[in-house]
Amino acid sequence: xxxxxxxxxxxxxxxxxxxxxxxxxxxxxxxxxxxxxxxxxxxxxxxxxxxxxxxxxxxxxxxxxxxxxxxxxxxxxxxx
Numbered sequence: 537x538x539x540x541x542x543x544x545x546x547x548x549x550x551x552x553x554x555x556x557x558x559x560x561x562x563x564x565x566x567x568x569x570x571x572x573x574x575x576x577x578x579x580x581x582x583x584x585x586x587x588x589x590x591x592x593x594x595x596x597x598x599x600x601x602x603x604x605x606x607x608x609x610x611x612x613x614x615x616x
Contacts, residue, residue, distance in 0.1 A: 550609075557602050564595050 568591035576584025 539580060553602075555603075557599075560598055561595065564598065567591065567596070 537595065568588065572584050572588045575587040
C-alpha cells in the first residue's frame with residue numbers, strides 16, 4: 537500500500553512539474569513579446585532584436601534545466 541502511494545505521488549509530481557514547465561514557457565513567451573515590442577518602439581529594431589535574443593536564451597536555459605531534472609529523475613528515481 538505504501539509503495540503504491542509513493543508511485544501515485546511521484547506520478548502526480550511529474551504532472552505538476554510538466555504543468556509548471558508549460559506555464560513557465562507561456563509566461564516567458566508573453567513577456568518576451570511584450571518587452572520586445574516596447575524596446576523596439578522605444579530604441580529601434582536592432583535593440584528589439586537583441587531583447588528577443590535575450591529572452592530566447594532565457595527560454596532555452598529554463599528548458600535545459602528542466603530537461604536535466606527529468607534526466608536525473610529517470611536515472612535515479614530515488615533522488616526526488
